[in-house]
Amino acid sequence: MESGEIKADVAVVGAGVIGVCVALELSSRGYEVVLLDRRGPAAGCSYGNAGFICPSHVVPLAAPGVIAKVLKWMGRPDSPFYLSPARVPAMAGWLLSFARHCNPEHVRHSMRPLADLLMRSRALYDAFDEKVGGFGYERRGILKVFKTEKGFDEGRAEAAMVRETGQPTLEVDRVGLERLVPETPIEARGGILYPEDAHLDPAAFVRKAFSVLESRGVRTVNAVEVEGVRLAGGRAESLSARGVSVRAKQFVLAAGAWTVDLARRCGWRIALVPAKGYSLTRPAPVGAPALPLLLAEAKVAVTPMAGQLRYAGTLELAGFDERLDARRLGAIADAVPRYLPKLAPPQEAETEKWCGFRPCTPDGLPLIGLLPGVENLYIAAGHAMIGMAAAPGTGLLLAQLMAGKEPYTNTSAFDPARFCRRR
Ligand SMILES: Cc1cc2nc3c(=O)[nH]c(=O)nc-3n(C[C@H](O)[C@H](O)[C@H](O)COP(=O)(O)OP(=O)(O)OC[C@H]3O[C@@H](n4cnc5c(N)ncnc54)[C@H](O)[C@@H]3O)c2cc1C
Numbered sequence: 001m002e003s004g005e006i007k008a009d010v011a012v013v014g015a016g017v018i019g020v021c022v023a024l025e026l027s028s029r030g031y032e033v034v035l036l037d038r039r040g041p042a043a044g045c046s047y048g049n050a051g052f053i054c055p056s057h058v059v060p061l062a063a064p065g066v067i068a069k070v071l072k073w074m075g076r077p078d079s080p081f082y083l084s085p086a087r088v089p090a091m092a093g094w095l096l097s098f099a100r101h102c103n104p105e106h107v108r109h110s111m112r113p114l115a116d117l118l119m120r121s122r123a124l125y126d127a128f129d130e131k132v133g134g135f136g137y138e139r140r141g142i143l144k145v146f147k148t149e150k151g152f153d154e155g156r157a158e159a160a161m162v163r164e165t166g167q168p169t170l171e172v173d174r175v176g177l178e179r180l181v182p183e184t185p186i187e188a189r190g191g192i193l194y195p196e197d198a199h200l201d202p203a204a205f206v207r208k209a210f211s212v213l214e215s216r217g218v219r220t221v222n223a224v225e226v227e228g229v230r231l232a233g234g235r236a237e238s239l240s241a242r243g244v245s246v247r248a249k250q251f252v253l254a255a256g257a258w259t260v261d262l263a264r265r266c267g268w269r270i271a272l273v274p275a276k277g278y279s280l281t282r283p284a285p286v287g288a289p290a291l292p293l294l295l296a297e298a299k300v301a302v303t304p305m306a307g308q309l310r311y312a313g314t315l316e317l318a319g320f321d322e323r324l325d326a327r328r329l330g331a332i333a334d335a336v337p338r339y340l341p342k343l344a345p346p347q348e349a350e351t352e353k354w355c356g357f358r359p360c361t362p363d364g365l366p367l368i369g370l371l372p373g374v375e376n377l378y379i380a381a382g383h384a385m386i387g388m389a390a391a392p393g394t395g396l397l398l399a400q401l402m403a404g405k406e407p408y409t410n411t412s413a414f415d416p417a418r419f420c421r422r423r
Contacts, residue, residue, distance in 0.1 A: 004244065006219060008034040010402070011239050011248040013226045013262065016046040017202065017391040018380050019254035020209040023218055024128075025395035029403070033218045034246055035210075036239070038225035042206035044256045045387065048279040048354030050301035050312035051202045052292060053125055054142055054389045055118040056162045056169075056194035058111045060364030061384050062101035065154075078331040080299035084318040091317065094273050097362035107161070109413065110365055114386075115165035116409035117366075117393040122198060124392035128209075135208045136201035136306050143180060144294040145191040145339060151297045152189055159192045167196045184289040185342045199292045201305045202388050221246075226255075228265040229377060236377040250402055252378045253371075257320070257357040259381035263420070268371060271419035272382050274320050274357035278329050279312035281305070281354070282346040289340070298335035311336055315358070315385075324353050360384045361419055368397055368414040372422075378402070379416045 010026050012019050015037035023035045037043060066081075073079035088095065129137040146152040159169040170193040172179070177186045180193060214220055224241045229251060231237065239246040253259050257274040264270075288309045293302040300313040313332045316325075333346060361367060361382040371377045378401070380394050397414070400407045 006034055006221070006244065006246045008032045008219065008246065008248045010034075010250045010252060011036065011246045012252045012254055013239065014044075014254035014256060014259075015041040015206070015210060015220070015222075016044045016254065016256050017206050017388055018256070018383065018394055019252070020206050020213065021391040021395035022252055022254055022380055022398050023213050024209055025392075025399040026402070027213060027216050027218050029399055033213075034221060034248070035213060035218060036221040036224055036226055036241070036246070038223065040222040041210035042203040044258075045356035045358055046206050047203045048281065048310075048312070048352075048356055049202050049277070049388060050279065050292075050303050050310060051136075051200045051305060051388060052142055052301060052303065053122055053198040053200060054194065054386070055115065055122050055167060055196045056142065057118065057386050057389060058114045058162055058165050059107055059158060060110045060114065061360065062098055062362065062364040063107050064102055064104055066102050067099050077325065077327045080314055080331075082314065082316040082318065082328070084316070087318055091273060094271055094362055097271060101363040106363060110363070111161060111165055113409050113413040114365070115167070117390050117397070118386065119196075120396060120408060121390050121393035122196065124396065125198065125200070128392070132208060132212060135205040137198060137205070138200070139198045140291050141193050141195040142197035142199065142292045142294060143191050143193050144296050145177065145186055145188040146296045147188050147339065148297055149189065155192050155296055162194065167194070169194055181289050181291050181293075184287050184340055187339055187341050199303050200388070205388075226262060228262070231266065231374065234373065235375055250376045250378065252380055252398065254380045256381060256387075257359040259359065259379060263371070263379070264423070266377075267423050269421045269423050270367070271362050272367070273317060273360050275360045275384065276314070276316040276318060276321065276355055276357055277312065278314050278324070278332060278353070278355045279310050280329060280333060280346060281308050281310045281352040283307065283350055284309045285344045287342050293339075295335060295339045298338065300332050300335045302336060302340070320357060322355065324355055329353055358384050358387070363418065366390065366394065366414055367416040367419065368394055369401055369411060369416050371420055372417045379420070
């Protein structure tokens with residue numbers, strides 16, 4: 001455990017994928033950075049996720065049709081999207097705002113900035129893999145497979161939007177599925193391949209990036225919970241934590257879903273809620289797919305990861321409840337054989353079960369930029385389902401904003417002022 005006073009150019013709170021990518025970008029530009037985490041690298045949502053690096057995810061979480069699905073599934077513990085009825089009163093404001101954003105105009109307005117963020121991130125992953133490697137990064141694309149004609153039609157409409165952002169897509173029938181994934185029989189009508197997508201082992205990436213930061217001389221402080229940020233005259237002065245004080249010229253809050261607590265202690269109310277998801281990781285069975293798959297109707301991701309196979313899914317709005325709900329894990333495990341009937345079921349003893357909290361804003365877009373009213377306190381959080389896919393581009397954007405340089409995309413869609421208010 002660290003103690004005493006630390007001085008730096010920039011203090012970054014949170015060593016998840018967002019915090020490490022912000023620190024990588026800033027340290028490569030010569031900033032003296034200190035990175036703090038209450039546990040250590042990849043201790044939060046960046047550990048057990050599906051590892052999709054998906055420029056194709058240009059449609060935000062808040063999109064037409066989502067509310068109808070939420071209402072249909074409400075209270076059903078085995079559904080892919082679960083809203084706990086008990087949480088509705090406490091979340092009413094967030095839910096209303098989310099519902100207001102579920103419209104075609106919002107999707108149109110979001111697609112370009114999301115595509116820029118995601119494409120830039122993918123390019124930065126390519127470069128980091130070439131230079132550093134060792135985190136299971138593969139550029140094979142992601143294949144979304146459909147069991148129903150309705151699901152396939154929805155998939156085709158989504159693919160048309162992805163093409164509008166300049167990315168190719170490839171629709172295949174049953175025979176095409178066999179050609180793309182000959183090692184794994186797939187029980188589906190067909191699929192859509194997103195060739196620009198990639199995948200990686202998320203915890204391996206965060207740990208590798210963390211070790212690169214340490215080799216560059218970045219000060220990393222683990223097992224220290226940041227309690228707040230001291231402000232004076234519209235500027236942040238220092239971070240307070242038990243036994244440690246960090247003075248810096250600039251500060252970045254990248255504490256994932258917990259950014260809301262940290263910001264509250266500094267006097268801001270942020271519309272950010274935790275959306276819990278689960279994964280099961282098993283040794284790869286015979287006939288495991290070499291290509292990452294998205295089982296469309298079940299909303300389950302299946303990702304090959306260095307001799308293992310990970311199943312990930314569900315989005316549960318039920319607060320910060322860290323319990324592993326056997327019904328929800330069971331729903332993910334049961335969905336896989338409906339699409340991949342020849343895979344042997346996972347063995348309980350050799351399966352790692354995990355849950356994590358996606359940080360979600362009401363419009364499904366991240367918060368990247370200055371907190372309103374403070375000249376040196378930034379936020380980089382709220383990446384929901386695309387935190388892995390958007391992290392390097394988020395680091396670059398923040399570094400450009402901090403240096404007063406022209407950002408590579410229009411940042412207004414990500415402006416924290418959308419959902420951050422002084423209390
Ligand atoms: C089941 C599932 C599947 C997913 N699949 C994908 C995918 O395929 N592709 C994709 O792009 N995204 C995916 N996601 C989303 C992705 O995991 C998140 O968007 C991303 O990990 C968020 O990263 P983060 O750095 O913001 O937060 P986190 O990884 O949660 O990191 C926050 C860090 O802050 C630290 N912290 C918190 N409070 C404090 C404090 N007060 N002081 C010090 N430290 C603090 C925590 O210890 C933690 O290490 C998935 C999520 C889930 C749940």
